[in-house]
Structures are given as structure tokens and as C-alpha cells.
Amino acid sequence: MNESAIRSLRDLPSSHLLGAGTAMCAGCGGLEALHEIYDVLGRKTVFVNAAGCMTLLSTYPFTPFRSGWLYTSMASAPAGAQGVRDALDILLAKGRIGPQEDMTAVVLTGDGAAYGMGLSATSAAIERNLDFLYVCYDNEGYGNTGQQASGATPHGARTATTTSARGYSGYKKDLFAIWAAHKPAYVATVIGAEPLDLAKKIQRAASLKGPRLIIALAPCPTGWDFDPKLSVDIGRLAVKTGIWPLKEYVDGKVTHTRVPHPRVPVEEYLKLQGRFSHLFEPQRNAAFLAQIQAEVDDYWRGVT
């Protein structure tokens, strides 16, 4: 891990721990975030993975990781981290390994596992005060199976299972609030398109003990239907429009690390993505767009 405090882009690690040539799609916002997170965390990590896109990172006999990897199942990656952490603690306590052999258990899952099937395992890991890091790459749908709607899908988005002009009828679950309600050591939202904010948060998380949970919004060219070259732009717009608030929870307090002002209209973010094209074509659905804008405005009205 980079020991000195990260204050500017110049302080970001120049190492690139994650190898190239993976099976991820071009422009994958999740992979972008993982690259950045891994560089800050360093080599002494075991990634404990749940079923999702990133399961395909380590396919026999290749892996882009320079440290540990353990695939578990869709629902139980936090329990895998529990087993690894507990075993390392036992080995350390009994003197069977030295402290230099210790590693950080990092759960790596998509939103399908984090918002749904794996939520119970995560909740329990937090209540047991497990010393681990959870990284959720949130591409707002079951991306690996072709972007069906998940608990992370935003209202109105077209997915493979919500194809009508109304899109997804549900509302994106507030996983940040659900996690924070458990009072863990740390919760943060990040995005790969804002690498400095991300690196500061990962560094802060790495300096703490206990459950530390990160949700990285992961612009997904194939699932959200946009040109891969726009991935970073869309990520930045997610922040500038206020749709993806960058914030952290620590010591019982939520702090917004970036307050976009003035906020770019949400339309600018939505119109770049095929999953929202039904809001613009064949005609502009002004009422629906206004509703989405109003929800974002409402959120920020509550931010002091």
C-alpha cells in the first residue's frame, strides 16, 4: 500500500497491479474502479469473489491478480472473507505465520450479489464486526447475464427484463443507507471516473479496522447501451448531475465528498445511454424526465 497520504492526482500510485487482457468488456467502469482500488490497496489482499462479471477475471489458468483470489458463490462472498480473516487471525495468534504474511480480505461482488442475494451475508458480516473490505461494482443490473433488472436498477431504465416504454418500475435500493444503518467502520460511494476521490476513500478505508464497504458505480457500455469511449464521461456526469452522490459514512456521520454546484441537468447523463432512450424517442417524455430530475433535486435539498 502507498503509505503517504493521497492529496492530489500526482499522489496516485503509479503501479498497475491488475494485469491486462481480461475478459471484461471495453470501457468497463467496474474494471476501471478495480484497477484504481487495487493500486491503493496493494498486493497483500485476498479478493473473495461472488458470481458476477468479475468472476471471469480469473479463468484457469490465468489471473490478472498478483495476490490472492477465491471464488465462492453468488450469495456468500462475505462468509468467505470471514473464513479467510478468521483463519489468518488464528494463524497469527498461534504464531504459525508472522505478521508479514497477513493479508486484507476484500470481497468483490457486483450489485446483483450486494443488493440482493448476498445482502444477508453482508449484514451478518457487519454485525460480527468482520475486519474486511467490501467492494461492490454497481452496474445497476445483472450485467453478466445480459443486464436484467436488479435491486440496483434505477427507476425507468430499460433492462433485458423491463423493456416497455416505462422501463424499470422499481427504485434503486439505497444500499449505502442500508449498510450505514449497521454502523460499520466505513461506507463510501466512489466512481472510477473520479480517481482522486476514490483513492482517498480507499486509503482511508485501508487505514481503518472492521467492516469497510465501498460501492463503485460502474458505467457499463453493454448493459447501459453506450459507446465504450464514453465510459469516463458518463461516470463524471453521474457525479455532476448529482445522480451518483459521492459520500462517506464514518463515525456515525455521512459526509458528501463532492457537492456538484451547479448541478448539470440529469438529461445530460440519461441521453447518452440507450437504456434511457425511450425517454427521448420517439418523443421526449418531459414528465418522466422531470420526475427523475425532481428526485435528484429532492436528494440534494436534504444535503447540508
Place this chain on the structure above:
Amino acid sequence: MSRVLLTGNGAAAWGARLAEVDYVPAFPITPQTEIIETLASWYESGQAQGRLVTLESEHSMITAAAAAAATGVRVFTATSSQGLLHGMEMIYTVPGWRVPFVLVNVSRAVATPITLEPDHTDILAARDSGFLQIHCATCQEVLDSVLIAYRLAEDERVRLPAIVNLDGFYLSFTREPVEMPEMDAVRRFLPAFDPHHLEFRASKPISQAVAALGGSLYSYFRYEAHLAALQAVPVYDEVAGAFAAEFGRHHPAVEAYRCDDAQIVFFMIGAFATKAKDAVDRLRESGWNIGLVRPRLLRPYPEALLRRLLIGKQAVVVIDQNLSMGKGGVLYSELASVLYGRAGAPVLLSFVGGLGGRDVSAEEFYEMAKLARQAAEQGVAPEPRLLYTGGELRELKKLQAIALSERRELGGGT
């Protein structure tokens, strides 16, 4: 060595204590709870050193167990019935990690109807998973089998997790005298776990349980695990031999009771096999040449040994305390596959009984023996039977009648 009175659950906990397990991920379920409560109390009071963590489900419990084993510690865990089924995704997943640990399953019949007493449908659902399976009939066997299971699972020719199975209630809550092995002897028999470099360490990057895409790669790993499981047959014999040498108790892969001159043989697993033993003794008193064959090792299946014991017999009565819906008894099918087409193979009779803790009475054993003799004489096996008596059916009808009359009395519908 001292003798103490222990329940089957207590014996399982003692097995884990004597194996000096490092880690116990747990989740309570009837009738297994006494095992984890016992271990928890030892760890809390400092009578034994280990760490017990209660997970939020068996699915997570088995994940944590395997992940800890993959990090290089000795792991013990236990479950039952619905819990085993809830964890089934991981039961099928973790043998491929090639991490040795021991899971005690306290057999209990599965829903529906939800119930408490035992049969073996739960454990047989894990049959094809890659877990080794040892089935016990006495409390002594439970304790001994936990120790045997660790040495077998951790053998580098095997490296697969193992399940030690005991029947809920009949064994889990029954106190029997158990010889308590000395710690020094256990340490001689079961040295500290050596993960053979399959472990997470900062200095040694390793990827475990990665995806393998394409049938060829996939098949390679599945065959490897299968061959390792088959390898566990001869390794089991070695381990059981070493156990007998150290402790003087022999636990063969298959127990053959009064079989040498037997013409008819009962074939069962688990605690109810002791009822079959009793029936064998009684029938022998009346001049029958009859015995019992009881596999302890069910996975891997000791096929050669079973052939050696059963070829040349006249008839084998397979009593399945499980039910594969739409097929019948699982042990029957398995045994048929071992004996089919072999010269001198006995006639096989199939009975399903003892579901949900239903007794298999002495009279039923005698009746099954009679049917076996007939079948041997005629050379034709009768149709498989589900053990259920007219008396039981009458009792059921009576209950229904009472419930109906109560409902009418209380003004409910018909």
C-alpha cells in the same frame, strides 16, 4: 483410556476437541445444536482452544469453513437436514477447492412435512457432491470417525472434505459408554494439519477456485476430484488400520456382522443397523444363516469390498431409510449397480422404512428375512416395498377423524 457416557452429539464434539480443530463456523439446527453448544462452552471456559463463529446460515457457514481451510487451519462444522439442504450449493462447491475439513451431519428427515426425527434423505442429497461420507451406528463410532475423517480428508492423496453422519435423536441424544482416547495417542494418529502450500499468504500469491471455461478444462478438474475420492478407498483402509493399531478399535469401510456363513444378508447404514444386528442374533438362534453388511464408507463407495462380501450370498435385503421420489431406495440402486451382471450375485430385495424416525420393528426384520428366503428359492425378487402397517394407517385415520370431529364441534367447515 477412560470410558464416559456420551450422547452422539457429545461424541462428535469430543471428536472435534481431540482433533484440536482451530475453527468452528456454526449455525444452530435441531438436532445438531448440542454439538456447537458443547464446543462453544469449552472455548468460552478455556477448557479447549478454538474459535467458534456463528454465521447467519448454513450456506455461509460452509463457505466460511472451506475458506478457512483454504487458508490453512483445521476446521470443524456441523449441521442437519434443512441446514444441509440450505447449504447444498456450497456442499457441491467446496470439494472442488480440494480443502480438507470435517462436517458432522446429524441426519434428520427433510420437509415436506417438516419434521424432526431422522432418516437419510438429507445426507444422500450430498451423495454426488465430492464430500467423503462416513456413516456411524454408535456413539463410539462418531468420536472415532471424526478423527479418522480428518486423517483421511487431509491425506495429500485425497484432500477432500468429509462428512461424518449420525442419526438424529436415536444417536444424537442417546447416551452410550464411549472410550475416550488419550490426547497423546490422538496426536500420534492425527498430526497437525499441513495444508501443503494451498493457503493464502502475503508472500505466496495463489488463486483458488477459479473459473474453468470449456468442457475439456472443466472435465479435467471434475475427474481429478473423482479420482481423489476413489483414491480414498485404499487410503481409508490404511487410516483405519493405523487407527486400530493406535486405539485397538477397528472401523472397517464396511462392517460385516456374522456374514461368513450367511446366506441372507441385511444391508443398512446408520444407527438402525443395530436393530438389524439384533434381528440377526435372534434369527440365528432360530437356525437362520443370516448376517448384516453395513457400509460405513458411503463415499467413496467401497465397491470391491462389497462384491467380496456379497457375491455368493443367496439374497440381500436392502433397507433404505431414504426415499428417492419416483424411484425408491437409493442404497438399493447403488448396490444393484455394484452387483449387476456378476456371476453369483444375490437376489436383491428393496424395502424403504424408518422414514422420519419411524421404527423398523423386529417383526418387520423377520418378515423381510422370510421374503428374502422365498426370493432366493424362487430366484425372483419381489417388488420394492414401503414399510407401513395396517395399524399405523388406522392410527392416522383415527387422528383425521378426531380432527374432523373437533372442527365440526367448533363450528368449522366440513
